[in-house]
Amino acid sequence: MSTIPLGTLRPVHVVGVGMHPYQFPSETPYVRLGLAAIRMALADAGVRWPEVQTAFVGTTGTGMASGRTMFRHLGSTGLAVMQVENASASGSTAFRSAVTAVACGAADVALAVGVDKFGDAQRSGRKDGIERLSDSVHVPLVKFALLAREYLDRHGLTPRDMARVAVKNHGNASGNPFAQFRKPRTLEQVMASPKVVGELTALQCTPRGEGGAAAIVASEDAIRRLGIEPRRAIRVASSVMNSEPLDDGREPAIVTMCRDSAGRACRAAGIRPEDLDIVELHDAFSIEELIYTEAFGLCGPGEAGEFLASGASAIGGRCAVNPSGGLLGQGHPLGPTGIGQVAEIVRQLRGENGERQHPGAKTGMAHMIGVGSISIAHVLCRD
Amino acid sequence: MTSTDGPALEKPALYRLAEDGQSLRLLAVRCRECTATSFPATVHGCRRCGADTSALEAVELGGAGILKNFVTLHRDVMAGFPPPAIIGEVEIAPGVVEEVHLLETDEALLARGAIVQAVAVEIGRDGARQLACRFTVAGAGQ
Numbered sequence: 405m406s407t408i409p410l411g412t413l414r415p416v417h418v419v420g421v422g423m424h425p426y427q428f429p430s431e432t433p434y435v436r437l438g439l440a441a442i443r444m445a446l447a448d449a450g451v452r453w454p455e456v457q458t459a460f461v462g463t464t465g466t467g468m469a470s471g472r473t474m475f476r477h478l479g480s481t482g483l484a485v486m487q488v489e490n491a492s493a494s495g496s497t498a499f500r501s502a503v504t505a506v507a508c509g510a511a512d513v514a515l516a517v518g519v520d521k522f523g524d525a526q527r528s529g530r531k532d533g534i535e536r537l538s539d540s541v542h543v544p545l546v547k548f549a550l551l552a553r554e555y556l557d558r559h560g561l562t563p564r565d566m567a568r569v570a571v572k573n574h575g576n577a578s579g580n581p582f583a584q585f586r587k588p589r590t591l592e593q594v595m596a597s598p599k600v601v602g603e604l605t606a607l608q609c610t611p612r613g614e615g616g617a618a619a620i621v622a623s624e625d626a627i628r629r630l631g632i633e634p635r636r637a638i639r640v641a642s643s644v645m646n647s648e649p650l651d652d653g654r655e656p657a658i659v660t661m662c663r664d665s666a667g668r669a670c671r672a673a674g675i676r677p678e679d680l681d682i683v684e685l686h687d688a689f690s691i692e693e694l695i696y697t698e699a700f701g702l703c704g705p706g707e708a709g710e711f712l713a714s715g716a717s718a719i720g721g722r723c724a725v726n727p728s729g730g731l732l733g734q735g736h737p738l739g740p741t742g743i744g745q746v747a748e749i750v751r752q753l754r755g756e757n758g759e760r761q762h763p764g765a766k767t768g769m770a771h772m773i774g775v776g777s778i779s780i781a782h783v784l785c786r787d
Numbered sequence: 788m789t790s791t792d793g794p795a796l797e798k799p800a801l802y803r804l805a806e807d808g809q810s811l812r813l814l815a816v817r818c819r820e821c822t823a824t825s826f827p828a829t830v831h832g833c834r835r836c837g838a839d840t841s842a843l844e845a846v847e848l849g850g851a852g853i854l855k856n857f858v859t860l861h862r863d864v865m866a867g868f869p870p871p872a873i874i875g876e877v878e879i880a881p882g883v884v885e886e887v888h889l890l891e892t893d894e895a896l897l898a899r900g901a902i903v904q905a906v907a908v909e910i911g912r913d914g915a916r917q918l919a920c921r922f923t924v925a926g927a928g929q
Contacts, residue, residue, distance in 0.1 A: 534830065535798045537887045652882075
């Protein structure tokens with residue numbers, strides 16, 4: 405477990421966010437996806453490119469040195485560039501790196517950008533020289549279908565209870581201009597979509613896609629110097645990363661990991677889970693939202709089904725979970741995903757999210773998982 | 788369904804054919820420092836305490852285990868396993884749970900807590916015949 409001691413370092417604020425809409429695989433070059441997101445983030449911040457001193461690129465499949473290949477189209481300013489790969493959490497990790505750079509004084513203004521194309525990523529887990537009885541260990545879909553069956557049975561829930569996650573998140577995505585899926589779905593449609601593995605149907609699985617997302621973070625000095633409107637600057641209150649412990653048989657290791665990272669992120673931010681107004685989490689498969697809302701402490705043990713069904717996790721509910729549509733609705737292009745979560749939370753905390761605005765949102769958490777598994781959590785606050 | 792000679796094992800680093808010519812013994816390791824059992828045996832160190840490979844001694848597991856959970860693949864999500872196929876989680880030694888392929892293709896024939904056994908099943912792979920590992924409910928017509 406690693407927590408950046410943000411409370412003892414320079415305050416860091418997100419001052420600009422931007423996205424290229426997530427979309428199904430296309431011929432669009434990754435450079436165009438990334439640049440669209442960066443230019444939107446610069447415009448959102450009111451910051452010129454030469455002010456950005458360092459950049460972190462989260463990507464899994466674009467290949468070596470994607471940053472410079474993109475950035476030269478913005479002007480060659482000599483900024484520091486680093487590429488970050490951390491599976492599905494690549495963007496979140498790039499964001500954490502940018503936050504660290506500003507917090508420790510290495511930069512006043514830093515960029516985190518996530519960009520990816522579908523299909524080029526390679527899994528190192530298949531190259532460790534160890535055969536397994538079943539290659540299903542390399543297929544997250546199977547792992548989460550197994551988790552789903554265990555969780556539903558243990559708590560007396562039905563497949564329909566789980567499918568409601570997809571109904572909510574596709575509904576949220578339907579009003580999101582950056583989402584890959586923009587169609588509301590009924591429970592009947594979700595249940596009637598083809599079964600894939602176990603109780604998971606196609607509409608309860610994240611789509612394949614591509615896209616871009618960017619966030620610009622800055623110090624308070626930079627905010628003053630660049631004339632950025634303080635009201636639109638959202639403070640990063642905590643940043644925590646950990647990885648899966650050895651499964652001890654008491655609960656799935658991924659649950660332990662997520663409980664620990666989310667709990668530590670809340671404590672480091674000086675808040676309780678019930679103080680969270682917005683949570684963006686890794687719902688690559690619908691069951692994950694039920695499991696993580698419980699693990700994060702948004703509801704009590706075994707109460708995730710009721711938490712969802714009651715509307716507590718809807719926009720306007722107690723805590724809006726995945727108001728962007730999550731990975732199920734907004735999409736999951738890997739590199740951008742974690743920064744897309746941050747972008748949604750920033751817009752929510754600024755009160756700029758239009759019809760999808762969660763009333764009175766002041767505090768949000770972006771929580772991401774990378775296959776393997778690792779998890780990473782950021783709490784953001786409107787001061 | 789099985790053979791004692793002829794086809795080679797698909798994954799000989801993971802199992803060997805038992806004397807009955809049908810069931811499989813699983814090749815694991817035990818750590819001399821923390822006593823943890825690890826499977827597969829081809830590890831780069833102890834998964835629990837991190838001891839170097841030199842601290843690991845080879846042990847054989849009988850191939851029987853407890854079926855903890857299972858799901859059906861309804862779509863072609865894994866090459867070589869056309870639907871319907873069932874993936875299970877089996878505790879092959881105390882605290883060691885592995886994902887495995889089950890021989891059964893109907894969930895009605897399975898139950899959590901059932902004892903299942905690793906058996907050799909002949910499959911075709913790249914034009915050759917091989918003996919692959921599948922788990923089946925113990926005593927299910929072996």
